[in-house]
Amino acid sequence: MNNQRTLIKSTTDSYMPELLERINITYSRKNYNKIKKNTIKIIDLFAGIGGMRMGFSRSYSQCVFSSEWDKYAQQTYQFNFGEKPFGDINKINPQDIPDHDILIGGFPCQPFSTIGKREGFRHETQGNLFYNIAQILEAKKPFCFLLENVPGLVNHDKVQTFNIILKTLDSLNYDVRYSILDAALFNLPQVRERIYIVGFCRDYLKERVEFNFPVGRKNNVFIDQFIETNVEGYSISKHLQKTYLFKKDDGRPQIVDQNSKVKVKTFVSTYHKIQRLTGTFVRDGETGLRLLSENECKAIMGLPKDFQFPVSRTQMYRQIGNSVAIPVIHEIAEKIYDVIKQQARGNGKETRYPISHF
Template identity: 35%
Template sequence: MIPISDELTLLEQVLESYDLKYIAEHLNQVSPGRWTRELLKRWVGAKEELRLSEAEFNHLQTLIPEAPHRKNHDFDFIDLFAGIGGIRKGFEEAGGRCVFTSEWNPYAVRTYKANHYSDPLNHKFNSDIREVTLSAKPDVTEAEAYRFIEANVPDHDVLLAGFPCQPFSIAGVSKKNSLGRKHGFECDTQGTLFFDVARIIAAKRPVAFVLENVKNLKSHDKGNTFRVIMKALDELGYWVADADSSSNEDYKIIDGRHFVPQHRERIVLVGFRKDLNVHEGFSLKDVANLYPKVKPTLGDILEKEVQPNYILTPKLWQYLFNYSIKHKAKGNGFGYGLVKAHEVTRTLSARYYKDGSEILIDRGFDPKLDLEHKKNLENRPRRLTPRECARLMGYDAPGEYGFRIPVSDTQAYKQFGNSVVVPVFAAVAKLMKDRIISAKILAAQQPRDRNRFVA
C-alpha cells in the first residue's frame, strides 16, 4: 500500500500545474467514473481521506516531469524571466542543468512546472526577481543587495534571461553623486528589470550569459536603451558577441524561420567574461552552420483535423477581410496573414488569442469569388491550435504531443506568443558549449572576488 503522505505529496505537485477537473479526467482514464472535481477538492481540503490504487498513483505520476536521463551535466545555468522555458530547453539539450528559475506569471509557471524537472536538491524556484535582487527596496545598500543575492541565487556558469524591454532614465544621478554612490550600471539601469539581471551578473560572475529580446531593442527609446545595456555589460567585465555588427548584417539578430516555418526575429546577446579570454573568434554568424538541412514546413506541423471552434466565424472573417481592404486603400499594411501549407507564417504574438489574424490557415479561400460566395463561407480560414503553436515554436516536432499544455487556449496563445523558437537557442547553446566548459575550468582556478562591486 502506498503511504497516504506520498499520495498527498504527489497531488500537491500535480496541482502546481493542473486544475482539479483535469486531474479527475486523468484519473478516470484508469478508474472510469470514480473521480470528480468535487471529490478531489474534499481530499485537498483534508475533509475526506481518499486512497489511490497503485495504477492511479502511477498514472498521476506521469503528469510530473521526469528527471533527465543524462546522469552528468556539463555546466549549470539559471533561467530568469523564464516564461515557459524555451531558452532552458535549448540549453538542456546542450548538456546544461538548470539550478534556479524565476518567473512571475502564475499561468506560465504552471506550464513550466508541467514540462521541466525541478530537482528538489539542486533547483530553486522564484517568482518576482526583485525579491532576490532587493531592487524594490530603495533603502537597501548595494553591499546588502549583493550579499543577499550571493546567499539566495545558486552559483552558476551561465545566466539566461529573456528580460522585458523598458526605457531607462538618468533621473537621480546627481542625487546619488551627492551621496557618494556609484552611478554606473547601478544608477543608469535602476528602475528597469535589466537592472535585476545586471545585479545578479555582478554578484555571481557567471562565465557567460545569454540575453534575449525583441529585435526593436536596438531602436527602443531612440537607441538609448540598447546603449545603456551594452555600456553596463562592458562595465561588468563582459565581452558581447558581434557588438559592432552593422545594421545591414547584424548577427545578433536571428530569424527563427531558419529552423521553423515562422518569421520571428529576435536579438540575442551572448557574453563571456573578458578576464577568462575564451571569446576570441566567437560569432553568432556561425549559427548559420547549424541550420537544419531539412526544416519542417507549415504543412508538417498542422493537424489533419481540428475542432470547429478554431475556424473563424463568418462575422469575424468578414470583419478581418473588410478591415484589410480598408487599410490597403489607405496605403497601410495592416491586415490578416493568410498562409498556405508551404509558406512561412508571420510572427506569432501574445495577442493571437484575440482573433488569430496574423496567422490564418488557408482552407481553400478563393480571392476570385465574392466573400459571401458559398464556397468562401464554407472554406473560412482557421486559427492555429495551441498544439500547432507548440510545434511552430519548436517545443514539439511535427506530429508530436510531448509538450504539456495545462492551461486554457487563451493562456497558451499568450505563452507561445511571448516565447522563443527553441531550436534557435539549442543552436546558440551548442555554439557556446565548448567555450563555456573552458571558461568554467579557468574560473575554478581563480578565487571569485565576491565584493568586486561592493563599495
C-alpha cells in the same frame, strides 16, 4: 552609426562591443578554477515556459534556479519541469541565487530611469528589469550569459537603451557579442527575428575567446508540413470573417493550408485576439477558417509534441507568443558549450569537465 540593424545582421561582432573591447582589455584569469566541474549550472530568468532552458538542456547541464512572475506561465513551467519558478525577481537578493556558470533570460524592454544618485549601471538601469540581470552578474559572476529580446531593442529610445546595456555589461567585465537571427533559417516554419546577446566574463579568460553566432541556412521547412485537418474547436465565426478579417481585399490576413509552402508571420502573444494585420489563420474547421491549433503552434516554435499547457487556450497563445524559437537557442547553446569545452581543455590535467559529452 548608420544602418545599424543591417550591420548587426551581417556580422557577429558589432561596433560598440569591439570599441569597448579595445578600451577595456582586462583579462586576468584570476578565477582559474571557474570551469572545473562535472556539471554546467544554469539559471533561467524571465523564464516564461522554459524555452531557453530547453535549448540549453544537455546531459551535462543542470538548471539550478528559475524565475518567472506570471502565475499562469509558472503553472506551465512547473507542469513540464517539475519545479515552480521563483516569482518577482525584484524580491530576491542576488547573493541568494545559487552559483552558476550560465545565465539565460529573455528580459522585457522597459524605459530606463533618468533619476537617482547612484553611479554607473546602478543609476542608468534603475527601474528596469535589465537592472536585475546586472545585479546578478555583478554578484555571482557566471562564466557567460545569453539574453534574448526583440530586434527593436537596438533602436529603442534612439539607441540609448542598447548603448546603456552594452556599456553596463562591459563595466561588469563581460566581453559581449550580439546578432539578430531569424528563426526561419533554423528549420522552423515561422519568420521570427530576435536579437541575441552573448557575453563571456573576462575574469576567467587569458584572452578574448573565439565565438561566432550560428547563421542558419535557407531551408524548405514550411507550414504545410504541420497543418492538421478537420480540427474542431478553433473556428472563427462567419460573422467575424465577413465584418472584420476580410473587410478589405488587401491580401490580409495570412491564410494557410496543407498546400502552403510558406513561413508564417511572427507569432505574437495577442494572437487570441484574432488580429487581421498580424495573424495567420488556417483554411479548415467548421466555418472554413480557424486559429492555429496547439500542435501547429508548437511546431512553429520548435516545442516538443509532448509539451503540455495546463492553462486556458488564451494563456497558451500568450505563452507561446512570449516564448523563444528553441532551435535557435539550441544552436547558440552549442556554440557556447564549444567555448566552455575549449576553456576546460585549456586548463590542462586538472580539468574535470566531461569532455566526451560535448
